[in-house]
Each structure stands twice: as C-alpha cells, then as structure tokens.
Amino acid sequence: MARRRRSSQRVTMGEVAQLADVSPSTVSLYMRRPDEVSPRRAEKIQSAIDRLGYLPNTMAGGLASSRSNVIGVIVPTITNSFFSATLETLERHLRSAGYQLLIGNTEFDESREEELIRSVMSWNPAGLVLTGFLHSRKSLSLLANSDTPIVEMWDYGRPGLDMVVGFSHHASGRLVAEHMLGRGYRRTAFISTNFQRDVRAGDRYLGFRETIEAAGGRVVLRQLSGRSDTAETGRLLGELIAENPGIEAICCSNDMVALGVMFECQRQGWPIPDRLAVAGFGNQDFTASTVPPMTSVEPPRQEIGRHVARLLMARLRDGTTPQEGNLDLGVELVVREST
Amino acid sequence: MARRRRSSQRVTMGEVAQLADVSPSTVSLYMRRPDEVSPRRAEKIQSAIDRLGYLPNTMAGGLASSRSNVIGVIVPTITNSFFSATLETLERHLRSAGYQLLIGNTEFDESREEELIRSVMSWNPAGLVLTGFLHSRKSLSLLANSDTPIVEMWDYGRPGLDMVVGFSHHASGRLVAEHMLGRGYRRTAFISTNFQRDVRAGDRYLGFRETIEAAGGRVVLRQLSGRSDTAETGRLLGELIAENPGIEAICCSNDMVALGVMFECQRQGWPIPDRLAVAGFGNQDFTASTVPPMTSVEPPRQEIGRHVARLLMARLRDGTTPQEGNLDLGVELVVREST
DNA sequence: GTGAAAGCGCTAACAT
DNA sequence: ATGTTAGCGCTTTCAC
Numbered sequence: 001m002a003r004r005r006r007s008s009q010r011v012t013m014g015e016v017a018q019l020a021d022v023s024p025s026t027v028s029l030y031m032r033r034p035d036e037v038s039p040r041r042a043e044k045i046q047s048a049i050d051r052l053g054y055l056p057n058t059m060a061g062g063l064a065s066s067r068s069n070v071i072g073v074i075v076p077t078i079t080n081s082f083f084s085a086t087l088e089t090l091e092r093h094l095r096s097a098g099y100q101l102l103i104g105n106t107e108f109d110e111s112r113e114e115e116l117i118r119s120v121m122s123w124n125p126a127g128l129v130l131t132g133f134l135h136s137r138k139s140l141s142l143l144a145n146s147d148t149p150i151v152e153m154w155d156y157g158r159p160g161l162d163m164v165v166g167f168s169h170h171a172s173g174r175l176v177a178e179h180m181l182g183r184g185y186r187r188t189a190f191i192s193t194n195f196q197r198d199v200r201a202g203d204r205y206l207g208f209r210e211t212i213e214a215a216g217g218r219v220v221l222r223q224l225s226g227r228s229d230t231a232e233t234g235r236l237l238g239e240l241i242a243e244n245p246g247i248e249a250i251c252c253s254n255d256m257v258a259l260g261v262m263f264e265c266q267r268q269g270w271p272i273p274d275r276l277a278v279a280g281f282g283n284q285d286f287t288a289s290t291v292p293p294m295t296s297v298e299p300p301r302q303e304i305g306r307h308v309a310r311l312l313m314a315r316l317r318d319g320t321t322p323q324e325g326n327l328d329l330g331v332e333l334v335v336r337e338s339t
Numbered sequence: 340m341a342r343r344r345r346s347s348q349r350v351t352m353g354e355v356a357q358l359a360d361v362s363p364s365t366v367s368l369y370m371r372r373p374d375e376v377s378p379r380r381a382e383k384i385q386s387a388i389d390r391l392g393y394l395p396n397t398m399a400g401g402l403a404s405s406r407s408n409v410i411g412v413i414v415p416t417i418t419n420s421f422f423s424a425t426l427e428t429l430e431r432h433l434r435s436a437g438y439q440l441l442i443g444n445t446e447f448d449e450s451r452e453e454e455l456i457r458s459v460m461s462w463n464p465a466g467l468v469l470t471g472f473l474h475s476r477k478s479l480s481l482l483a484n485s486d487t488p489i490v491e492m493w494d495y496g497r498p499g500l501d502m503v504v505g506f507s508h509h510a511s512g513r514l515v516a517e518h519m520l521g522r523g524y525r526r527t528a529f530i531s532t533n534f535q536r537d538v539r540a541g542d543r544y545l546g547f548r549e550t551i552e553a554a555g556g557r558v559v560l561r562q563l564s565g566r567s568d569t570a571e572t573g574r575l576l577g578e579l580i581a582e583n584p585g586i587e588a589i590c591c592s593n594d595m596v597a598l599g600v601m602f603e604c605q606r607q608g609w610p611i612p613d614r615l616a617v618a619g620f621g622n623q624d625f626t627a628s629t630v631p632p633m634t635s636v637e638p639p640r641q642e643i644g645r646h647v648a649r650l651l652m653a654r655l656r657d658g659t660t661p662q663e664g665n666l667d668l669g670v671e672l673v674v675r676e677s678t
Numbered sequence: 679g680t681g682a683a684a685g686c687g688c689t690a691a692c693a694t
Numbered sequence: 695a696t697g698t699t700a701g702c703g704c705t706t707t708c709a710c
Contacts (some may be wrong), residue, residue, distance in 0.1 A: 010463070010485075010703095011615060012702095012703060012704085013703065013704065014703080014704095022680075022681085023680065023681045023682075024681085024703090024704080024705095025680075025681060025682080025683095025704095025705080025706080026679085026680055026681070028704065028705060028706085029680085031680090031704095032705085032706055036679075037680085038679060038680090039680075041680085053480070053481070053484060055457065055460055055461050055481075056461055056703090056704080057461065057463060057702090057703055057704065058462050059398045059401045059402045059462065059463060059702090059703080059704090060402050060460045060686090060702070060703035060704040061396045061703080061704055061705070062398045062702080062704090063396070063399050063686050063687065063702090063704070063705090064685080064686050064698090064703075064704040064705040065686080065706080066686055066705090067702080068398065077427065078417055078423045078426060079420060079423040079424055079427050079428060080423075081418060084419075084423055086416055087417060088416065088417060088418050088444060088446075091443075091444065092446075095458075100441065100458065100462075101442070102439065102441065103440070103442050104430075105427060105430065107431075109428070118394065119434075119439065121394055122394050122396065122397045122398060123393055123439075124349070124397075124398060124698095125397065134667050141392070142392070142394075145392060146349075149502040172459075177526050184521055199693090214655045216682090228624070228626055229624055230625045230627070230628035230691085231624075231627050231628050232695080233628075234628055236491070236687085256624075257627065259625060259628075260625070260628055263625075263628045263629060263630055264628075266605075267630055268632045283566055285567070285569055285570075286569045286595065286599070286602075288569070288570050289569035289570050289572075289573055289598075289599055289602045289603075290602060291602055291605045319459075327614065350685095351686095351688085352687065352688065353687080353688095353689060361696075361697085362687080362696065362697045362698080363687090363688080363689095363697090364696075364697060364699095365696055367688065367689060367690090368689095368695090370695085371689085373695075376696085377695060377696085378697075380695085380696085395688080396686090396687055396688070398686090398687080398688090399686070399688040399689090399702090400687080400688055400689070401702090402686090402687080402688070402689075402702050402703065402704085403686090403688040403689040403690080403701080403702050404688080404689055404690080404691090404702080405689090405702060405703090408684090464685095465690035470704080472704085530697075661689085
C-alpha cells in the first residue's frame with residue numbers, strides 16, 4: 001500500500017525572525033549567545049521559536065561557520081563490551097559539550113577503515129577518534145593533510161598520529177604471566193580470538209609468552225577461527241589438553257573465551273584451578289560469579305572514553321594538547337579463585 | 340605543483356574544476372552521475388580529484404540539495420548485544436546504500452530520548468529509527484509535523500507512528516511458559532532486569548505469567564535493581580528459593596540473568612534441571628556451552644536490522660511502504676537441557 | 679544591541 | 695554534454 005504524505009516545509013530562522021519582528025541575524029545571535037540579546041527581544045524570539053517549533057538546521061550552520069560539531073569515532077565493532085562501554089562514555093561526555101558522534105565500525109577490515117575515514121572526513125569533523133595504531137597507507141594519507149585533531153585509543157606504546165589514550169596490551173599479558181609464575185605455573189597455554197581480527201590480543205599473547213619463557217616456562221598457543229565462540233573454545237581446549245596433558249594454566253584473550261574454557265573443564269570434570277588454572281581479560285560483570293570466580297584483567301574501558309573526550313575538548317577549546325597527550329591508563333589484575 | 344595551499348584548508352569543488360579545466364557544475368555532475376560526463380573530461384576531473392585529494396563537503400551538499408544521507412537511530416543502550424547486533428547489521432545495509440547512521444543512546448532515560456530526537460532532527464535526516472513504542476509527549480510533537488520516515492523497532496503489537504519492525508515480547512514470554520508447562524513445571528519464578536529500565540522485559544513477564552496462571556500455575560517475580568548483574572542475581576535467587584522452596588523453574592529476562600542463576604545453582608549444588616529448570620532470553624553464543632546447555636529464546640536481532648533498512652530504503656526510493664510496513668519477525672525457542 | 683550584506687561549498691534549473 | 699545562475703539556511707563581519 002502506497003502512502004502519500006505532504007512534504008511539510010521546515011521552519012527556518014527567517015520565519016522565526018519575521019514572527020518575532022527582528023532580523024534573522026538577531027535570531028542567530030540569540031541561538032548562539034542568548035545573553036547578548038536584549039531581554040525583551042530574547043523573549044519574543046523564544047516564544048516565536050516555541051510557537052513555530054523551530055529546529056535549527058545543523059548543516060546550514062556547519063556550512064556557514066565552516067566548522068562542525070561532529071566527532072568521528074571508528075571502532076572495529078560495536079558488538080563488543082570493550083568498545084561499546086568506551087563509546088557510551090565518550091558519547092555522554094561529548095554530547096554534553098554539544099558534540100555529535102559519528103560512529104563507524106570496520107568489522108576488523110582495514111579497507112573498511114579507509115572508507116569510513118573518508119566518509120567521516122567529508123563531514124568536516126571537529127575531531128576524529130580511531131582504534132589502535134594500525135592504519136592503511138591510504139588512510140594515513142587521508143589524514144596527513146588535515147588539521148583535524150586525532151586520538152588513537154585502546155592501545156599504547158607506539159608513536160601515534162596525534163594524541164593517544166590507551167594501555168599496553170603487552171604489559172597486560174605480562175601481568176597475567178607474572179601472576180601465573182607466582183602461583184607456580186610454568187606449563188601454560190594461551191587461547192585466543194584470532195590475531196588477524198584482533199591485533200591487540202596478539203600483543204597480549206606476546207607479553208604473556210615472553211614473560212613465561214623468560215622464567216623458563218612454556219606457552220602453547222591456540223587461536224579461534226573468528227570471534228569468541230564458547231563452543232569452539234571447548235573443542236580447542238579438548239584437543240589442546242589431549243596433545244599437551246601437562247598444561248597447568250590457561251590464559252585467555254578475553255573473558256568469553258575463559259568462560260568457554262571453564263565450561264569445558266566443568267564438563268570434563270577438571271577442577272579449577274587444581275587441574276587447570278584459568279584467567280581472562282576484560283573483568284566483565286560475570287567473572288565475579290563464575291564457579292570458581294574468575295581471575296581477569298580490568299581494562300580502563302570507561303576511563304578511555306573520559307580521557308579521549310577530555311583531550312579532544314582541550315584541543316578544540318584552546319588549540320593545545322595537555323601535557324599528557326599520550327596517555328597510558330594501565331590495567332589492573334583482579335585475582336580470584338580460578339588461578 | 341599548480342598552487343600551494345595551507346594544509347588546514349580543504350580543497351573545494353571549484354579548485355578541482357579549475358585544475359580539470361571544467362566548470363564546477365560539471366564536477367558536481369561527475370560526482371553524482373559520472374556517466375553523464377564525457378569520458379575525456381571525466382578522466383581529467385578524476386585525476387584532478389586524486390591530485391588534490393579532494394573530499395566533497397557533505398554539509399554543503401546536504402544543504403544545497405536540502406536532503407541528507409543521515410539516518411538517525413535511537414536505542415536505549417549500545418552496550419547490549421541485542422541492540423548492538425541490530426545496529427551493526429543496520430549500519431552495514433544502510434552504509435552500502437550511501438547512508439550515514441547517527442546513533443544516540445538514551446541510557447533508558449525518556450527525557451534523553453527527547454533531546455536526542457531534537458538533535459537528530461536538526462540534521463534533517465532522511466529517516467529515523469526508534470526503539471519501542473514509548474515516547475514522551477514532547478517527542479511525539481517533535482515528530483508530528485515532520486515527514487521523515489520513522490521505523491519503530493524491537494517491539495510489535497501496538498500501533499506505531501509509521502512503520503514497525505519487531506516481535507511480540509508478550510508472545511515470547513508465552514512461548515517459554517508453554518514450554519515449561521509442557522515439561523510439567525507449575526511453580527515458577529521470573530527473574531528480571533528492572534522493568535523501569537526495560538519495558539520489554541516487563542512484557543515478556545506478563546506473557547509468561549498469564550500463560551502459567553491460565554494453566555493453574557504460579558509465578559513469583561524478582562526484579563534486579565538495574566541492569567543484568569550476575570552477582571545480584573545469585574543473591575536474589577538465594578532469597579527467592581529460601582522463601583519459596585517449592586519453585587521448580589525459573590524464567591529469566593535475559594541470558595546473563597540466566598547465567599547468574601545457573602552459577603548460583605552450581606554453587607548451591609542444585610542440579611539443573613532436576614532441582615531447578617532455567618530458561619534465558621537472547622540465545623547468546625554461550626548458551627550452547629553452559630553446563631547443562633541453556634534453553635533460550637532467539638530474538639531476530641540481525642533480521643530487525645535488515646528489515647528496518649529495507650523498509651526505510653523502499654520508502655526513500657519511491658515514497659512507498661511495502662505491504663508489510665508492520666512486521667512481526669517472531670522468535671524461536673531453542674530448547675536445551677537446562678529445562 | 680541590532681540589522682544589512684556577503685558568503686560557506688555545493689546542487690539544480692535552465693540555457694546553450 | 696557543459697556552463698551559467700540562483701539559491702539552500704545559516705554565520706559573520708561590519709555599519710549603525
């Protein structure tokens with residue numbers, strides 16, 4: 001069934017001006033700096049706005065002022081509690097400062113990032129937030145001749161394009177390794193989402209492996225084919241233990257993988273941590289309630305959002321970058337009974 | 340090099356035209372309908388674009404054509420696998436058709452929805468996607484005198500503002516109830532995230548309760564104080580069973596709550612489903628791997644995204660709404676060993 | 679404090 | 695097929 005609608009004309013600033021009996025530029029001034037308009041006219045203008053249901057046209061405003069209130073944010077995926085928590089915090093902080101987030105997700109595809117950067121830059125954004133340091137050559141050249149403030153987030157330890165807010169995934173893997181070594185585990189395994197998809201999981205693995213091996217231990221690696229999948233994790237763990245029965249501890253690239261490991265242990269009747277110690281990454285809500293409670297690493301999801309917003313706004317306000325334009329927020333190991 | 344520009348200054352269409360030795364409007368035409376430009380000039384224009392690194396200014400284009408490629412999407416939260424999966428699918432489909440998503444999250448606050456609608460509408464969006472049917476009076480009046488296509492998603496069964504894509508949460512609660520009754524459970528409980536936050540969980544509860552009670556059963560309700568929290572869920576379950584030792588089955592408002600219930604059962608040594616049957620909602624990946632595997636309801640997360648995109652694009656293309664502008668996508672009960 | 683006028687960078691009639 | 699011209703709805707000098 002086809003339905004026709006009147007294409008209702010939007011109210012413009014000029015119409016508001018006419019009704020309020022002032023000039024358009026006075027209305028414009030009122031919208032931007034209300035206290036520079038005399039109370040009498042201010043009131044007339046406001047009532048005209050209310051009466052007509054006026055909504056300013058952001059595009060026209062952005063074009064005229066040749067600056068926008070848009071901040072582009074590009075993440076690998078929003079279906080992931082890591083990035084979505086950061087996004088939510090970032091959104092809250094930036095929106096309250098009058099900015100609008102334009103979110104793009106690459107679905108872990110580098111060429112999509114390029115396309116997204118293109119698309120975001122065409123909005124003339126006030127700022128751009130990227131995930132990690134890995135960008136294609138073309139992406140870099142797109143950003144090279146632009147003076148848009150850029151923050152790379154969720155990683156740390158390599159030179160960034162502009163500002164950086166994150167933490168070292170390598171150090172985070174090391175932290176778990178040191179804990180495992182402290183508990184006396186030497187024969188370990190690392191079960192991970194695919195490094196192709198998630199380079200940062202790869203960094204955590206390296207940090208873990210280097211530390212374990214430096215202490216004379218051993219690390220067997222298993223990668224899932226794609227994203228965290230508890231069923232595949234269970235299968236992988238079964239094979240892993242069949243081939244390496246001496247393994248005492250498993251470090252997982254995230255909590256979901258660790259959950260899959262714990263379920264499989266339960267199914268096999270392997271007591272945790274006596275037969276197998278298990279650690280996750282993410283410290284998601286449920287880690288405190290697993291049986292036994294899961295040792296995990298708490299990444300600064302929300303803090304990242306907060307600081308990205310702070311740096312961006314400092315730059316936008318006065319063109320400066322705070323001293324700490326390169327910020328390592330660190331992680332915390334939450335030790336529970338699974339190790 | 341023809342001329343020097345300060346790097347902060349963006350290249351305009353006019354500069355491309357100049358370098359390609361054509362008029363701006365030819366460049367404009369080339370950008371929008373390349374095959375209506377002669378191959379010779381097309382090539383010159385393209386090489387000028389490449390050489391200058393030209394990126395069109397979306398705001399200027401939008402203003403001039405008085406239409407935008409923006410689709411506003413407002414969800415309660417993006418930190419929730421339900422909505423984020425829908426968003427990801429929606430984004431993929433709409434972006435490939437040239438649209439840009441403007442995502443806002445209300446954090447379950449009705450007054451924030453109003454503000455977000457305002458903010459989105461100021462972009463003159465081509466379409467608007469809202470979650471559910473509950474909108475404040477002011478929100479409604481904002482939408483009343485606009486001809487923007489609107490889709491309300493993730494719910495079904497009440498009259499919508501325009502188009503609707505979702506499923507009945509009431510029916511989904513009923514489905515679980517019928518399954519439980521079929522298994523012989525009559526003394527049941529419903530543990531839920533807070534209805535204030537999540538009205539749809541409330542609908543599922545109603546559907547569940549009505550069906551159980553119609554069969555002579557009983558339902559005890561427990562609400563969490565906020566979002567799904569496995570620790571709080573454990574506590575609640577403990578109290579619930581202490582006060583109602585006869586309860587045989589628990590229906591949870593989502594899989595995370597059900598996971599909390601299963602952990603608590605494991606901790607207490609209550610065999611599932613013999614002492615207590617447990618069902619979730621969401622059919623998240625991990626439900627297949629819990630011990631025992633969890634019975635859950637599969638909502639059409641991705642399908643919602645797909646169909647919202649489809650309806651929106653049909654309307655935008657030819658102004659029509661397909662036959663099924665009001666779409667119940669239904670749910671599927673996935674029965675596993677936890678019931 | 680207020681208004682007139684000149685754009686912002688593009689699109690869309692229309693003319694050629 | 696290409697160019698000319700007149701806006702889109704707002705912001706921003708700059709007079710008054």
